Amino acid sequence: MAFKTILNLLGEEPKEEDLQIAMKLGSEVDAHIIALLVALARVPTGRYETLSPSWLEVRERKLNKLDDRVAKVRERFIAAGLSFDVDSLYAEIAGPAYDIGERAIYADLVVAGPGIFADDELKPQVISGGLFHAGRPVLFVPPDVNVTLRPKTVLLAWDSRPSAAHAAREALELMQMAQSVHVTMVDPVAASRVSGDEPGADIATYLARHDIDVSVETLPSSGHFVTDTLLRHAVDINADMIVMGAYGHSKLLELILGGVTKSMLKEANLPILMAH
Structure with a gap:
């Protein structure tokens, strides 16, 4: 799978590291970058609060700030000479998962950088929308790691399930380039x-x-969690990326998201490419 269109998800206040990752990955594979800034409205405390003047004032202020940040991100991408679009999504009563999924349908890869990885509100929305609604591979990038779409060493976490097979197919081009x-x-x-x-x-x-x-490498858990075993082995082999299937169901994400998937998305210390 050639990554020609990358949907790069950003928080409402994109960090410099997120922007650098978006520009680096786009340049590496000569891809069109769609940068989407996602902002969440405060959860209303009363039935009619969203109609109050104070709520509408806060909404207007946040939308204006979001427009300003979109303009600044656009300037950065223009200066980098990338093919790109920049847009924003302001999620109010419902979460942004559906809208993220609708946009992800038209991307080859979804990238959730450090800002999303560390955001306990937005990350589940990306999982639900990108992985489960759109069925697109999502590259999760923890803070302070080196990420590349031309990895030298890849760890494919394998358990013979369809989701693992889907992840392997989505990552074929990456693995072909790897040593x-x-x-x-x-x-x-x-x-x-x-x-x-x-x-x-x-x-x-x-x-x-x-x-x-x-x-092919078979590891004993020796009483440790599967996530810990995989992450230790990734360090041992100096892996640039882990490729794995994601298990769970979007509508009951927090209840039945697979244990290894959930743990990996909390504890990973290197990029994780997931597919469902």
Whole structure:
């Protein structure tokens, strides 16, 4: 999958690191960047509060500030010589998940940089809209990490589920450019209806047919959480990125989002490309 259109999600006050990441990734793969600044209105405390003069005044003030920030981001992208669009989304009564999903449909990749990664309100909206509504791959970038769409070493977290297979297909081009791809499993079950008689062999063969230099690694959890095991191994192999499937359901995101997915999105210390 060639990343020719990247939807880069930003908070209402984009950090410099978020802008640098957007410009870097766009330049790396010669992609069109759609920068979307997302602002959330305060949750109303009363039934008719949204009709009050004070509410409308705050709304108008926030929209004006958002317009100013859109203009500043546009100036930065013009100076960088990128192909881009900049827009804003002001979510009031309903969350922005649906609108994010509608825009993500027309992107090859959604990027949620450090600002979104650290935002406990916006991050679930991105997961719901980008991953589950639009079905697009989302690259989550924690603060203070190096991110690239030309990684040298990729850890593919594998468990033989359809979401993991979808993530692998979405990341094929990334993995083809990489020097090495580590298909990594934690406590896999060797059974024909689970991971096959030889866990990891089928996906390794599939990737090898795409000219990907792949190795299969089986890790014991040894009583540790799967997330901890994967992140430690990513450090050991000096991975630039983890590719993995995301599990859960958008409408009940907080209740049944898969445990490993949830933990990874809290504890990751390197970029995570997720697909559902």
